[in-house]
Amino acid sequence: GNNDVIVNWKNDGLEIKSFKGSAIRNEDDYFRPGLTYNKISSGKFAPRSKGVGFIFDDTGRSLVCIQEDIPFLQAFLSSVVAHSYLEVLAPSLSFTSKEIERIPITKRITRTIKPNAIKIISISRTNWNSYETSWDFTTLPLLHSNYRQPTLKATYQKIHNYWQSMMIEMQQLEEKNNRIFIDAYGLQDELTPDVPLNEITLTCNPHYRYNGSKSEEELEALLLADTMKEFISYAVGCMFGRYSLDKPGLILANQGETAEDYLEQIPNPTFEPDDDNVIPIIDGEWFIDDIAERFRKFLKITFGEERYDENLEFLEKAIGRDIRKYFLKNFYIDHVKRYKKRPIYWFFSSPRGSFNALILNSCAKTGGYSISYYKH
Numbered sequence: 223g224n225n226d227v228i229v230n231w232k233n234d235g236l237e238i239k240s241f242k243g244s245a246i247r248n249e250d251d252y253f254r255p256g257l258t259y260n261k262i263s264s265g266k267f268a269p270r271s272k273g274v275g276f277i278f279d280d281t282g283r284s285l286v287c288i289q290e291d292i293p294f295l296q297a298f299l300s301s302v303v304a305h306s307y308l309e310v311l312a313p314s315l316s317f318t319s320k321e322i323e324r325i326p327i328t329k330r331i332t333r334t335i336k337p338n339a340i341k342i343i344s345i346s347r348t349n350w351n352s353y354e355t356s357w358d359f360t361t362l363p364l365l366h367s368n369y370r371q372p373t374l375k376a377t378y379q380k381i382h383n384y385w386q387s388m389m390i391e392m393q394q395l396e397e398k399n400n401r402i403f404i405d406a407y408g409l410q411d412e413l414t415p416d417v418p419l420n421e422i423t424l425t426c427n428p429h430y431r432y433n434g435s436k437s438e439e440e441l442e443a444l445l446l447a448d449t450m451k452e453f454i455s456y457a458v459g460c461m462f463g464r465y466s467l468d469k470p471g472l473i474l475a476n477q478g479e480t481a482e483d484y485l486e487q488i489p490n491p492t493f494e495p496d497d498d499n500v501i502p503i504i505d506g507e508w509f510i511d512d513i514a515e516r517f518r519k520f521l522k523i524t525f526g527e528e529r530y531d532e533n534l535e536f537l538e539k540a541i542g543r544d545i546r547k548y549f550l551k552n553f554y555i556d557h558v559k560r561y562k563k564r565p566i567y568w569f570f571s572s573p574r575g576s577f578n579a580l581i582l583n584s585c586a587k588t589g590g591y592s593i594s595y596y597k598h
Contacts, residue, residue: 224270225276231277251278253275255272255286257269257284257295260283261283265315267299269299273289285322293340298335301403302403302413303403303404303407303413306412307325330406349424353425354459361470362456372526372529373529374536377525388424389422396417398415453537454517458517466484467524492523500580504576505550513549513580
């Protein structure tokens with residue numbers, strides 16, 4: 223996870239190397255597999271596995287190793303044993319290669335640990351890829367056939383149960399690894415294998431996702447609200463042709479692509495994208511293709527017309543407001559936050575805010591669209 227930055231390494235990084243003050247170190251280790259970690263952390267040391275094709279810098283550091291050693295090393299460096307050593311070696315929570323290389327390590331338990339570690343990495347990867355900000359995102363879990371139920375509420379309950387089982391399985395595997403490492407190092411009288419739920423780093427885990435001393439009820443309400451907002455976000459992606467109900471993964475994602483490019487891939491879409499790349503966001507039902515009306519159509523297509531009112535009521539109660547008001551007041555704020563101030567869509571508003579519209583960035587950059595404001 224956390225892969226969201228592209229580095230321009232064209233011509234072996236010519237532009238970066240030519241920049242005044244740049245310093246390229248250990249270039250021979252670029253793009254090799256291994257573990258990556260933050261040099262400075264306010265919490266525990268937290269390495270993440272990385273495959274081929276990534277580089278590193280001073281703050282986002284890398285431990286380079288052969289692919290087959292990654293699961294064991296990641297399990298060890300994430301264990302309570304490694305943490306106890308780092309509390310002594312790096313009390314300031316600044317993790318450099320000097321501190322890491324001084325941790326004593328035994329590999330005689332590799333075969334015992336490795337299967338658990340591989341499973342933990344797999345669970346984490348599956349969870350990370352279920353959100354649209356992941357490069358490997360394919361479809362929204364709420365719409366996956368494994369979880370689909372007659373209503374939105376029942377579907378959420380089923381996927382929520384699945385998330386709970388993921389959390390518990392990951393917690394049990396982490397604690398199992400801790401016991402093995404504690405026994406191998408003879409630290410039974412010093413350490414316990416326990417891993418609290420807020421350290422199970424899955425986005426679907428509200429104890430980890432929402433920091434603070436919130437009650438169980440508050441945590442569940444936040445998770446439900448965000449899951450419904452992710453459903454809304456995916457629907458908007460389908461409105462723009464970025465995603466499709468008929469094909470996994472990105473459909474339109476490159477500058478200059480149009481509705482014609484979409485129809486070449488999906489000739490008979492279940493839900494048709496907007497053909498002019500401009501979706502109005504208004505406070506009344508003035509346009510048949512405004513964003514609230516298009517969302518209602520999306521909800522009917524995905525969960526049926528028979529229980530549409532029930533599904534819409536469940537969603538609006540979860541997000542705390544009417545769907546039209548959410549699009550007017552909250553959607554774009556949530557979108558910018560989701561994409562860390564690098565929005566996929568552009569938001570345009572008339573001087574008095576009586577007319578608003580969304581435009582997909584990649585198409586807007588072509589300069590082929592304009593918006594006129596009309597009084598109503």
